[in-house]
Amino acid sequence: MQKYSIFSLIKNALAYHEGWEKVWRSPEPxxxxxxxxxxxxxxxxATAFYLAKEHGITNVAVIEKGWLxxxxxxxxxxxxxxxxxxxxxxxxxEKSLQLYEGLSQELNFNIMxxxxxxxxxAHNLSDLREIxxxxxxxRLNGIDSEILNTQEIKEFVPIINDSPNSRYPVLGGSLxxxxxxxxxxxxxxxxxxxxxxxxxxxxxxxxxxxxxQSRGKVTGxxxxxxxxxxxxxxxxxxxxxxxxxxxxxFRLPVNSYPLQALVSExxxxxxxxxxxxxxxxxxxxxxxxxxxxxxxGIDGAHGYTQRGSLHVIEGQLGALCELFPIFSRxxxxxxxxxxxxxxxxxxxxxxxxxxxxxxxxCGWGTGGFKGTPGSGWAFAHTLATxxxxxxxxxxxxxxxxxxxxxxxxxxxxxxx
Amino acid sequence: MxxxxxxxxxxxEESEFHQGGEAHIVRPKDPDELxxxxxxxxxxxxxxxxxxxxxxxxxxxxxxxxxNMARNTATNEIIxxxxxxxxxxxxxxNKPPKTAxxxxxxxxxxxxxx
Ligand SMILES: Cc1cc2nc3c(=O)[nH]c(=O)nc-3n(C[C@H](O)[C@H](O)[C@H](O)COP(=O)(O)OP(=O)(O)OC[C@H]3O[C@@H](n4cnc5c(N)ncnc54)[C@H](O)[C@@H]3O)c2cc1C
Ligand SMILES: [Zn+2]
Numbered sequence: 001m002q003k004y005s006i007f008s009l010i011k012n013a014l015a016y017h018e019g020w021e022k023v024w025r026s027p028e029p030x031x032x033x034x035x036x037x038x039x040x041x042x043x044x045x046a047t048a049f050y051l052a053k054e055h056g057i058t059n060v061a062v063i064e065k066g067w068l069x070x071x072x073x074x075x076x077x078x079x080x081x082x083x084x085x086x087x088x089x090x091x092x093x094e095k096s097l098q099l100y101e102g103l104s105q106e107l108n109f110n111i112m113x114x115x116x117x118x119x120x121x122a123h124n125l126s127d128l129r130e131i132x133x134x135x136x137x138x139r140l141n142g143i144d145s146e147i148l149n150t151q152e153i154k155e156f157v158p159i160i161n162d163s164p165n166s167r168y169p170v171l172g173g174s175l176x177x178x179x180x181x182x183x184x185x186x187x188x189x190x191x192x193x194x195x196x197x198x199x200x201x202x203x204x205x206x207x208x209x210x211x212x213q214s215r216g217k218v219t220g221x222x223x224x225x226x227x228x229x230x231x232x233x234x235x236x237x238x239x240x241x242x243x244x245x246x247x248x249x250f251r252l253p254v255n256s257y258p259l260q261a262l263v264s265e266x267x268x269x270x271x272x273x274x275x276x277x278x279x280x281x282x283x284x285x286x287x288x289x290x291x292x293x294x295x296x297g298i299d300g301a302h303g304y305t306q307r308g309s310l311h312v313i314e315g316q317l318g319a320l321c322e323l324f325p326i327f328s329r330x331x332x333x334x335x336x337x338x339x340x341x342x343x344x345x346x347x348x349x350x351x352x353x354x355x356x357x358x359x360x361x362c363g364w365g366t367g368g369f370k371g372t373p374g375s376g377w378a379f380a381h382t383l384a385t386x387x388x389x390x391x392x393x394x395x396x397x398x399x400x401x402x403x404x405x406x407x408x409x410x411x412x413x414x415x416x
Numbered sequence: 417m418x419x420x421x422x423x424x425x426x427x428x429e430e431s432e433f434h435q436g437g438e439a440h441i442v443r444p445k446d447p448d449e450l451x452x453x454x455x456x457x458x459x460x461x462x463x464x465x466x467x468x469x470x471x472x473x474x475x476x477x478x479x480x481x482x483x484n485m486a487r488n489t490a491t492n493e494i495i496x497x498x499x500x501x502x503x504x505x506x507x508x509x510n511k512p513p514k515t516a517x518x519x520x521x522x523x524x525x526x527x528x529x530x
Contacts, residue, residue: 242464253460255437256489301418301435304466304490309417311431344460401456 001197024196036230040064042073044236045191046376052198055384065207069188075338077295080370081179088394090141096374109190118179123168123279131174211248217356239339241362257298260308262335266290280319308337345405350392436472
């Protein structure tokens with residue numbers, strides 16, 4: 001692997017940038033692997049990376065039907081935080097945040113982690129109580145989290161509308177200062193490069209169309225490039241998880257919905273943190289290019305159209321202008337959608353399936369970008385050893401039968 | 417935004433409606449006899465089809481009545497609406513969807529970047 005550094009930059013600049021190596025290979029699939037990972041999003045690529053790095057398992061293929069990171073990984077609003085309510089989620093998301101903190105060094109790839117803080121607003125008494133409860137829970141779990149009052153919020157975000165006369169006045173908020181954003185594409189590319197260097201085959205433009213099994217055990221996958229045999233298979237396909245479960249013959253509690261995001265024209269720096277509001281339902285941050293990046297809720301009905309409905313955007317822009325009147329004449333430049341895989345308890349499923357050797361990692365829904373490294377790390381352990389790590393053990397599929405749900409609905413502040 | 421043909425009021429905008437999830441889920445006759453796995457199936461496990469999906473809707477800000485709808489979730493084509501308790505019309509269900517399920521419309525392209 002060509003190491004990226006100031007010296008390699010200078011060397012290549014002097015050579016007119018013609019000497020850069022390809023970042024990963026594009027191999028043809030072999031007929032058999034130890035592990036096949038279906039889905040080349042951040043979670044699948046992170047799984048492959050940690051399989052190779054932590055467990056020395058390198059006879060691995062990642063099979064992606066489109067292009068790397070072309071699913072939700074390349075479509076999200078890149079908010080990263082770990083201030084979740086329940087112990088199980090706090091442990092998982094905090095592990096992920098800690099991995100994020102060292103990731104640029106570890107991957108030798110700048111993922112542009114920006115710990116600019118994430119502020120979750122409260123607009124009514126029940127919001128305030130919820131925040132008080134969550135911040136206390138966070139602190140018990142050793143996660144940095146604090147409460148700001150209206151005046152402190154105004155000082156932290158001067159452009160916010162703090163008028164007590166608004167329809168939904170800002171009454172307070174929770175702040176996690178270590179939270180922030182990262183560059184989503186770089187996360188996918190960095191993991192891909194790290195996995196490829198260690199021998200993982202990344203196969204793009206190859207769709208999995210069937211799961212081969214014999215006597216209750218997985219034996220391989222059928223793809224548009226032919227049959228690929230494997231001892232173990234990990235399904236990491238987000239919005240398309242139910243389709244893969246159908247192929248394998250088991251059921252999931254997952255529902256897929258379009259979730260949209262949009263960006264404005266670029267403007268001068270005005271917002272140096274991430275602001276989220278569950279109640280008026282919008283969240284916004286400013287990209288390094290100056291664009292406002294904003295998103296909100298899922299569409300009202302199931303769907304696989306990667307666009308979403310206009311009235312959902314209308315709602316979130318109304319909320320945006322209420323919170324930030326300064327944005328009222330900002331023009332929106334681009335809009336897109338992804339297909340998110342939501343679970344009834346708003347927590348992911350990372351673990352075994354009823355089929356031997358077949359594992360699943362899904363249900364991250366509207367908020368799994370922040371979970372990418374932690375999810376990959378724990379899922380790699382699960383694939384390598386055949387058993388979940390204690391970090392992902394609570395996130396099993398069985399919890400919908402046992403009743404041990406991890407309800408992060410309102411508690412997770414807002415969906416992202 | 418979908419334009420939904422309410423069987424009672426005619427075509428109205430989606431924002432007047434609320435979707436109630438998968439249709440035709442039958443409430444267990446004898447709940448006391450259900451195993452945990454059967455409860456999980458009834459409460460949580462759902463069809464999540466890419467393609468023909470049978471779902472319930474309520475005309476919340478209109479006549480407030482529930483009805484069923486057959487829709488292609490890959491294209492948003494509304495194939496049929498029919499009343500609660502009725503079975504989906506056979507003709508609608510056997511007809512192949514207008515757009516191939518796995519070919520998203522052209523407009524969905526690479527513009528999907530932050
Ligand atoms: C608009 C939007 C905003 C979001 N904002 C945030 C946010 O601010 N913070 C946050 O933490 N999370 C956010 N999320 C959620 C986050 O993006 C996802 O949870 C996360 O990226 C999922 O990663 P993944 O690798 O599991 O899935 P994906 O990146 O979707 O990867 C799955 C891959 O599987 C491939 N695939 C599917 N079927 C097959 C098949 N049959 N064969 C081969 N390959 C297949 C797909 O092509 C895809 O590339 C947002 C999501 C959206 C859509
Ligand atoms: Zn009506």
